[in-house]
Amino acid sequence: MTLDVMFAGFGGQGIMLIGQMVAYAGMGEGKQVSWLPSYGPEMRGGTAYCSVVVSDNPIGSPVNRNPSCCVVMNRPSLEKFAPKVKKGGLLVVNSSLIPVTSEREDIDELLVPCNDLAMELGTAKAANMVVLGAFVGRTQVVKLESLDLLVEKQFAKKPKFIPLNKEALRVGIERGKAEAS
Amino acid sequence: MAKKLMKGNEAIGEAAVQAGCRHYFAYPITPQTEVAEYLVRRMPEVDGVFLQAESEVAASNMLFGASAAGVRTFTSSSSPGISLMAESISYIAGAQLPVVYVNIMRGGPGLGGILPAQSDYFQATKGGGHGDYHLLVLAPSTVQEAVDHVILAFELAEKYRNPVMVLGDGMIGQMMEPVQFPAEAVTEPPDRPWATVGMKNRPQNLIRSLFLNADELEANNLELRAKYDLMERDEVRFEFYHADEEMDVMVVAYGTMARIAKTAIDALRADGVKVGLVRPISLYPFPKRAVREAAGRAKAVLVVELSTGQMVEDVEWAAPEGVPIHFFGKVGGNIPPPEDISEEISKVLGGKATPRGLYGRVEEAS
Numbered sequence: 231m232t233l234d235v236m237f238a239g240f241g242g243q244g245i246m247l248i249g250q251m252v253a254y255a256g257m258g259e260g261k262q263v264s265w266l267p268s269y270g271p272e273m274r275g276g277t278a279y280c281s282v283v284v285s286d287n288p289i290g291s292p293v294n295r296n297p298s299c300c301v302v303m304n305r306p307s308l309e310k311f312a313p314k315v316k317k318g319g320l321l322v323v324n325s326s327l328i329p330v331t332s333e334r335e336d337i338d339e340l341l342v343p344c345n346d347l348a349m350e351l352g353t354a355k356a357a358n359m360v361v362l363g364a365f366v367g368r369t370q371v372v373k374l375e376s377l378d379l380l381v382e383k384q385f386a387k388k389p390k391f392i393p394l395n396k397e398a399l400r401v402g403i404e405r406g407k408a409e410a411s
Numbered sequence: 412m413a414k415k416l417m418k419g420n421e422a423i424g425e426a427a428v429q430a431g432c433r434h435y436f437a438y439p440i441t442p443q444t445e446v447a448e449y450l451v452r453r454m455p456e457v458d459g460v461f462l463q464a465e466s467e468v469a470a471s472n473m474l475f476g477a478s479a480a481g482v483r484t485f486t487s488s489s490s491p492g493i494s495l496m497a498e499s500i501s502y503i504a505g506a507q508l509p510v511v512y513v514n515i516m517r518g519g520p521g522l523g524g525i526l527p528a529q530s531d532y533f534q535a536t537k538g539g540g541h542g543d544y545h546l547l548v549l550a551p552s553t554v555q556e557a558v559d560h561v562i563l564a565f566e567l568a569e570k571y572r573n574p575v576m577v578l579g580d581g582m583i584g585q586m587m588e589p590v591q592f593p594a595e596a597v598t599e600p601p602d603r604p605w606a607t608v609g610m611k612n613r614p615q616n617l618i619r620s621l622f623l624n625a626d627e628l629e630a631n632n633l634e635l636r637a638k639y640d641l642m643e644r645d646e647v648r649f650e651f652y653h654a655d656e657e658m659d660v661m662v663v664a665y666g667t668m669a670r671i672a673k674t675a676i677d678a679l680r681a682d683g684v685k686v687g688l689v690r691p692i693s694l695y696p697f698p699k700r701a702v703r704e705a706a707g708r709a710k711a712v713l714v715v716e717l718s719t720g721q722m723v724e725d726v727e728w729a730a731p732e733g734v735p736i737h738f739f740g741k742v743g744g745n746i747p748p749p750e751d752i753s754e755e756i757s758k759v760l761g762g763k764a765t766p767r768g769l770y771g772r773v774e775e776a777s
Contacts, residue, residue, distance in 0.1 A: 250416070250587065257416050257589045265416070265587040269442060270526060270744075290674030292586055295748035 231286050233371050234294055238279035238311055239303025239324070241272065244358035247384075248301075249280035251362060255376035256284040264292040277306055284371050301365050303344070303357070308332065322365050322406075324357065340368060342405045348398055356398035363402020374403060414589040419554045419579065420445035420487075422590045423513055424453060426561035427485050430597045432511070433459035434484040436473035438466055438492060441525040442581035443515035446487040467495035475499050478508040479618040481606025483565055483599065485511035489581075490519050490531050493539070500574055501540025505620030505631065507605075509568035512546070512576040513561065515584040516717075518744045526744020527581035529666060532721035535578050536695040543632050545639050547575045547646060548694040550665040554588035556692075562597055567646065569600050571638050578694060580717065582667045582746065642696050649698035652676065654687035654705045660756050661709035662688045663702060663726050667746070668715050674749035679756060686756055694722070702729040711759050711766070713737045715752055727767070735766035 235252065239245040246267055253265040267280045281293045296316040302308040303324045312332035315321050320338045323331065326345035342364045344357035359381075366372055377399055385391045417425070424446045427435065435454060437447050447461065454461040464470035470486050477484040488496065493514045503510050516531045518524040535548045547567055551557040557579055564575040607616050622628035652673055654661060664672045669690040679686050689705045691698050706712055706726075712734055714723040723738045730736060739755040741747045758764040 253587060254416055257414060263416070263587075263589060266582065267585055269581070269585050289588075289670075290677065291671040291749045292582070293746070293748060294674075295750040 232283065232289075233285070233299065233369060234281065234283045234297050235299035235301065235365070235371075236279060236281050236297040236311055237301045237303075238277065238307035240275055240306075241278045242275070243278070243303045244355075245278045245303060246280050248358045248362040249282045251377060251380050252282045252284065252366075252372060254380055255372035258376050258379070259372060261286060262289050264289045266292040277304075277310070279307065279311075299365065299369060301361055302328065303361060304328065305330070320365075320368060322361060322368070324361055326357070338368075340364060340406065342402065344402070347401050347405075351394055351397055351401065353394070356395055359395045359398035360402040360405075363399040363404075364406040365402075366399075367403035367406020369406075374399065414591050416587050417554060417590050418445055418587050419557050419583045419585065420515065421449040422554050422558050423487060423561055423577070423579075423584075424449035425592065426558040427511070427565075428453055428457055428459070429592050430483065430562045430565040431599050432483040432485050432565060433457060434477045434482050435459070435461045435486065436464055436470040436477070436484070437461070437486045437488065438464050438470050440467075440489045440492045442517055442527070442584050443487050443489050443513070445584070446513065446515075467492040468499070471496035471499035471503075474510045475503050475506070475508065478503065478510045479506070479607050481603040481608050483509075485513065485561075485565070487513035487515065489515050489517045490528070491522055493531065493534065497534075497540040499540075500546070501542050501544060502620045503574050504540070504544035504546070504635070505542060506618050507572040507635070508574070508618065509565075509572050510574045511561065511564045511568055512574060514576055514578050516578065516580040518742065524744045525581065527667065527717060527746060528742065528744065529580055529668065529717035530719075530721065530742065531578065532694065532716070532718060535576050536697070536725075544635060545573075545642070545695050547571065547573060547642055547696075548578050549575070549648070550578045550692060550694050551583060552666055552670045552690065554583065554586065555590050557583055558590050558592065562593065565597070569603075571642060572605070573638055573642075578666070580667055581744075639696075646693055647696050647698050647701070648692035649701045650688075650690040650692060651701070651705065652688035652690065653680065654689045654708075656687065656708065657685060658687045658705075658709040659685045659711070660759050661705055661712050662686065662715060662752070662756065663691070663712060663722070664688065664715040665691045665694060665722065668717055671747065671749050672715055672752050675752035675756065678749065679753055684756070684760065691722070697725045697729065699725075699729040702726055703731055706730040706734050709734060711735045711737060713739060713756060713759050715747075715755070716740045717746065718742060723767070737764050737766050
């Protein structure tokens with residue numbers, strides 16, 4: 231099994247973090263992983279993206295022309311990456327901030343209002359955890375327990391945020407599972 | 412020690428610490444600044460020194476001094492920074508000092524860009540500085556290998572009293588992969604009888620690259636040459652990936668391009684295409700024999716680089732006559748996805764690609 235995914239959004243949405251969480255979780259489960267960030271001349275608020283591969287075998291290329299999964303958190307990311315998703319692949323769209331869809335018929339497109347769902351939990355900041363949950367719920371690429379452990383580690387110095395983030399993951403996972411077609 | 416997920420640049424910094432290096436002199440430059448960012452915190456924990464120099468020229472001369480004083484020392488930089496260090500690299504090679512350089516290549520020439528490139532192959536393997544010298548050059552393809560190569564680089568630098576370069580690129584520096592550090596501490600040589608550490612009761616040690624007497628300078632050059640002969644005999648490193656069998660196309664690539672090529676090769680082999688890879692790990696000494704022997708099993712060779720064609724010249728030099736050699740390169744920081752390489756291999760297979768000419772890249776129009 232090899233799964234490659236591109237996470238994309240604007241700087242500050244926690245895109246790099248959720249990519250790293252998938253890589254950490256995969257490594258914790260004994261899989262091969264790679265995480266490659268975009269590091270060009272970026273500007274504040276500009277597009278940020280990273281490419282993650284999780285595999286049972288040693289990883290060759292850390293990036294592909296057509297990723298099998300793509301998670302987009304803002305509209306420019308959808309416009310840039312949706313056409314690149316591999317046929318039969320998965321596109322997760324943050325419908326809170328993206329009023330359009332890819333209009334592709336040949337992929338599994340999952341619309342999740344991440345910011346709205348996170349707001350219901352108390353803060354839009356957890357939108358990245360919602361989308362991570364949705365992606366993992368759909369692909370089962372890593373286990374929820376692995377992500378829980380990472381949340382506990384990430385917020386070890388601010389433990390009051392742990393329950394919120396765990397809840398956001400669960401809300402996302404439900405979306406990922408429930409709408410599977 | 413358990414596996415850790417680390418960025419290439421951070422892993423390189425930790426590898427140097429694990430190798431016993433406590434003296435790091437550097438000047439920041441993208442895409443390798445995280446090496447310094449990591450070591451500015453890490454070095455004090457092990458009573459080491461990170462000194463940010465006022466320029467790369469200064470940093471490299473600090474390495475010269477520290478190494479002459481007999482301590483393990485290294486720097487990291489990226490292409491334009493290595494050019495600034497070139498003068499002292501030549502001096503250090505001439506003075507026969509063990510220093511480790513890490514070059515996380517970015518696009519050039521000049522200031523170029525900050526994205527990955529492999530366009531310093533000539534500089535690393537054929538000189539860069541003046542004079543009759545070689546660096547021993549290692550090219551990691553994964554973050555784990557970057558760690559292994561940094562540790563090996565210190566050992567080889569001391570074994571040959573010669574500067575060693577670990578040649579990576581922006582992708583290796585920036586990406587995160589699981590790494591494992593050695594379980595046991597890396598040992599340092601018990602003594603360095605050549606080091607300038609105070610005479611006491613022995614004759615004076617002199618570290619120098621200046622030999623005004625022709626015979627003395629010739630003797631130093633011949634000593635260097637003797638070391639390079641030993642390296643060419645004992646330090647050749649490479650990997651065969653399905654290259655020990657008959658191949659319709661043999662790919663030659665190093666570093667990140669080699670790992671991208673592997674994905675392309677896996678996909679084509681799943682469709683029954685006979686394609687393999689030779690991956691030079693030591694770029695100097697170049698695995699001439701391995702390339703020559705493997706190319707003898709191939710109908711065609713395709714060299715893939717993030718340059719407009721540098722290592723390909725060594726492949727042409729190594730390959731037996733009669734095997735057509737093709738080249739595919741991307742530059743400017745553009746990284747070809749594996750699909751681009753598959754398509755290039757298919758073109759070679761289908762007779763739709765033009766091999767390089769025998770007497771130049773473009774054959775004279777007849």
